[in-house]
Amino acid sequence: MALRLLSEGKYQGTASPAYWNRVGPFGGMTAAMMLNAVLISPQRLGDPVALTVNYAAAMAAAPYQLNTRVVRSSRTTQHWNVELVQEEKIVATATAICALRRETWQHSEVSVPEGLPSAVALSAPTHSHSMPWSRQYDLRPVRVSALSEQQQASLGSTKDPQVPSHAWIRDHPPRPLDYPALASICDTVLPWMFRRRKEIIQMSTVSMSIYFHVSKAELDRVGEQYVYTKSFGQICHAGFMDSQAQIWSQDKVLLATMQQLMWVKE
Amino acid sequence: MALRLLSEGKYQGTASPAYWNRVGPFGGMTAAMMLNAVLISPQRLGDPVALTVNYAAAMAAAPYQLNTRVVRSSRTTQHWNVELVQEEKIVATATAICALRRETWQHSEVSVPEGLPSAVALSAPTHSHSMPWSRQYDLRPVRVSALSEQQQASLGSTKDPQVPSHAWIRDHPPRPLDYPALASICDTVLPWMFRRRKEIIQMSTVSMSIYFHVSKAELDRVGEQYVYTKSFGQICHAGFMDSQAQIWSQDKVLLATMQQLMWVKE
DSSP states (O other): OOOEEEETTEEEEEOOGGGBOSSSBOHHHHHHHHHHHHHTOTTOOSEEEEEEEEEOSOOOSSEEEEEEEEEEEOSSEEEEEEEEEETTEEEEEEEEEEEOOOOOOOEESOOOOTTOOOGGGSOOOOOTTOOGGGGGEEEEEOOGGGSOHHHHHHTSOTTOSSOOEEEEEEESSOOOOOHHHHHHHHTTSOOHHHHHHTSOOOEEEEEEEEEEOSOHHHHHTTTTOOEEEEEEOOEEETTEEEEEEEEEETTOOEEEEEEEEEEEOO | OOOEEEETTEEEEEOOGGGBOSSSBOHHHHHHHHHHHHHTOTTOOSEEEEEEEEEOSOOOSSEEEEEEEEEEEOSSEEEEEEEEEETTEEEEEEEEEEEOOOOOOOEESOOOOTTOOOGGGSOOOOOTTOOGGGGGEEEEEOOGGGSOHHHHHHTSOTTOSSOOEEEEEEESSOOOOOHHHHHHHHTTSOOHHHHHHTSOOOEEEEEEEEEEOSOHHHHHTTTTOOEEEEEEOOEEETTEEEEEEEEEETTOOEEEEEEEEEEEOO
8 A cells, every 4th residue: 555645645556456356456445545545644633533435436457646635624623535546537535534532431332242253263264266355364254054053143133134244354464453454344344135145246335434433552452363343234225235334353342333335236 | 405506516505594503503404405416416417325424613604605526427326525615614525426226136134113103103392492403303202111012122122232212203394305304314313322321412423424225206205204213323432422323214115324423522
C-alpha cells in the first residue's frame, strides 16, 4: 500500500496483484488503501470511528491516485472525503470520520458464543484453487455441522432463520493488526447467500460501512492474534443483497461492525 | 423541502422549523433533504439503493445550499456525492447510489414477529412536551411489558441480550411514503441505550447508512399506511454507540435497513 505524496492531500500508488480478485483488487484491499491515505495524513485528528466505501467501477491493474480532503473539523471530530482515481475517472469514493475517543459508559449488546471452537482447533487453509487475495489470509471457517449439538446451539439458535457464519482469520504471514487490515478483514466474511443456496454466486460490493469500536492502543493489543468474524444478513431483493458482520478479538473485544450492500450477478 | 435551482446540480432551500430537534433539524430530515436533491435531478438513473449521510456540524436555522455531483455512472448504477453547505462551510456530506433494479432470486433472512400488535391497537401519541420534529409523526411504540407472555416471546427471546425495540410510525398528518420520508423514518428509532439505562441521554448521529430494498412501484404500494420499525444495537464504547433498524410495511415487505453511529454526550 506504499503511497507517494504528489501534493497536499494527493497520493499515488499501485495496487498489489497479491490482493487480486476476479476483476480488480479484492474490495477489502480498496477500503484499506483509502483509509490508509487518511491515516498517513499529517493533519489527521484521533482514530477512525466510521468508514464508508462506495465501489463505483472495477479498478484496473494500473497506478491509482488518492485525493483526500478534510471536509470539516471540530475539536474532537474530523470528517474526510477520499476519491480513488484512475485515468481521470473516479473508481471509488469514501468518507471517513476520525475522532478523539473518551471514557464513557460502555456496554455490549452482543457477545462471542460460548461454544465457539478456537482458531487452532480448525483446519488451516490449503489455498489451492483460491483467488490471489484469499492466499494473503489464514482464514478458518467454523464448520458448524461438524460440532456437537450443544456447540451448534450456542452458535445460533436453529429456530432462528438468520443463521450466522463464523470464522477465524489473520493475515498470512501474520502481522500486527491495524485499522486498514481490520477494514479489509470486514470484507472477507462469507455472503449468507452462498450458504442459503449451497452454491457460489458472483457478486461485488457496492457500498460498505464500517464502525470501529476500539482505540489505537486497544487495537495494538490484538497484535498477530486471529480475530473472530461473525456474519449474517437480512435480505436479497432485485439484484442487491445485504451482509453484516461483527469482528472480535480473541479477548472478546468487539473491534468493528460492518454492513455492506452487494450487487448480485445472475 | 422545497428547493430552488441555483445552477446545474446546485440547489437552495431553508430547513423547516417544524422538524427541529434540540440543536438544528432532526437528523432524519437532513438525510431526507440530501436524498431529495438527488431524486429531483434530471440525470438521475433508477431508484436509490444506498444512502450514507455524515453529520459534520449542527445545522443553523438559515438557508442552506445543496451541491450534488454524479461521481460515476454505468448503464445500471449511478454514484452521487452531496454536500450541504451553510455560510460556505460543509454541515453534512452524503453519498447516494441509484440503480436500475431487476428480477433475481430473492429471499429474506429476517421476518416480522408473529405476535406484533397492530398500529391501531396501540395508543396514539399525545405530543405533549415533545420536540417539534416528533410532532410531525404518529409514532406508536410497542410497550412489550404490557403484552402477553406469548407475544413477548415472539418479539425477541428474553434469553437474547440484544432485546429489540418495536414501533409503528407514519407521517402526521398522513401522506404517501416516498424515499426521503422513508430515510427520515430510519432515524426515528429508539436508541437501545435509553432502554438499557432507563434514562434519556443526549446523543447525536455522526453517520447513518441506509439500504433501500424496494422499487418505487413497491414503495408506492405502502401509501399512507403505518410502517413497522424494529431497532437494536451492538455496542457503546468510548463515546460512540451504534444502532440498527429494519423498516417493514404492513404487508411484511422489508422496505429498508439502517445502521448508524451516534456520539453520546456525557
